[in-house]
Amino acid sequence: MGATKTDHFTDKQNDIATLAKALGHPARVAILDYLLRVDACICGDIVNELPLAQATVSQHLRELKNAGLIKGSIEGNAICYCIDEKGFAKLQTYFNVVSTKMEKKKNKCC
């Protein structure tokens, strides 16, 4: 016990949970903010933007990449990181469905 019981839930539920979990840390939200603020891909500059050690930032970047929220490509010495629109699209779709369902429930709720 202690480990999440992934196989008792649907793929969709696990998918959304994985994406949301990746977003569930302020450092990772900050990384995404930065990638969105600067109007291009970021090549080797992210560590200086965060109040965390290089190893920690690298770890957070890996988690964002694994979840599909960013993608990185090697560019000589540095690595260029980008928002991965696919991951965000999945979450956005989810919230659109949720919002549609909430509309329907209007006034039927406590």
Next chain:
Amino acid sequence: MGATKTDHFTDKQNDIATLAKALGHPARVAILDYLLRVDACICGDIVNELPLAQATVSQHLRELKNAGLIKGSIEGNAICYCIDEKGFAKLQTYFNVVSTKMEKKKNKCC
């Protein structure tokens, strides 16, 4: 060390992270799915819907409530749980902002 360095990030970043983290578990996604599927508030039926012990479900419900994604009101013997639209609205606003920013970056990216 090991604890999240909350105070190094903005309130907004912490806010989004907290909400996303609450969504970051398949059981909690499943609870929200259920609340949205049934076209009303749920009074005392959630435990049976999930493949988890009652204590565990109660814990997940508390986390969703703390994050502001659901709300519960006591209804005699049972407790009625509802989607809390405010929490979802915050996340939806966030994703709308993100999507607007992504639009602007079109073709400027790797």
Next chain:
DNA sequence: TATCTTTATCGTAATATTGCAATATACAAT
């Protein structure tokens, strides 16, 4: 080649999360 820069990985400590049995609480109904 030697060195610098950038990013990743390993090892490890501190903390948090997950899950459950047992128990407590709160109200219903008998």
Next chain:
DNA sequence: ATTGTATATTGCAATATTACGATAAAGATA
């Protein structure tokens, strides 16, 4: 008052996450 039902809390074990120093890997530059 006692019993039954629904939910919460407590305590604990297993596992996961967070953070960082140290070190490795890979390309750039002198």
